[in-house]
Amino acid sequence: MKKFFLCLALGVVSSAFISSCSLSKADSASENLVIDSNKAVSDVVVAETNVEVGGAIMVASKNIFDNITNSKDHTTLIAAVKQAGLVEILSSDDSFTVFAPTNQAFSTIPKATLDSLMKPEAKADLTKVLTYHIVLGALRVSDLKDGEEITTVQGGKLKVGVKNGKVMINNASITISDIVSNNGITHVIDGVLMPR
Structure with a gap:
């Protein structure tokens, strides 16, 4: 995965890209790169995105904050990120995985x-x-293993559950996965994760 992001950052977008920067042993130049559970693209350039979130196309050359800002389904999350002063972090060059609750997920909180x-x-x-x-580091949905715990930036642990292809983070389901940005990965979730 580190090779993938290194090559992406260097702008290597040719037919040699997939063969020299394979994401796993099973990947090959003829196979598709899965962007979310419903969409696949055969070229990393097209993976710039073709993932639509909240009516907006997510663009791999943008950072996590700029991408999710365009989603009409994440206005509550964006307002909260601004209020907490986390814009700079989610716009930085560091690599993150963000589990992004939708407006509907936030509506379940009183x-x-x-x-x-x-x-x-x-x-x-x-x-x-x-x-x-x-979470620090860019984790694709395929990196998440059933029963594992991953440590958050806050310091708490998230529990991963995988059953019949459905991935859960604590009690929230990943509804759109592997949204690529230039500083990490976003997964849309249908619940708000509350620290324990």
């Missing part, structure tokens, strides 16, 4: 709780919740 978290005096608590959705 309004009074969400409103309270969005107040300036609750910035530390909001940051704790949001950084529980972020």
Whole structure:
């Protein structure tokens, strides 16, 4: 995976790309690169995206924050990221995996709780919740193994569950996977992960 991102950063987008930067032993120049559970593309250039999230095409040359900002399904998440002061982190050159709850996921939190978290005096608590959705390093859905625990930037652990091809993070399902940005991977989830 590190070879993939190194080659992507260097702009190697030729037929030699897939053969020299294979993502796994099973990959070959003739196989498709899976971008999400419903879409596959045969060329990494086209993988620039063809993943639509919230009515917007995600673009691999953009950073995580810029990509998810374009999704109409993630306006609550973007407002929270801005309120917590995490824009710079999600726009940085560091590599992250972000589990991105939708607006609908946030709507399951009592309004009074969400409103309270969005107040300036609750910035530390909001940051704790949001950084529980972020993992260092770019993890594709194929990297997530049933039963494993992954450590978040917040310091807590997320439990991965895989059953019949469905991937769960704690109690949330990944609904759109492997959204490639120039500083990592985003997975859309249908629940808000609360630190334990």
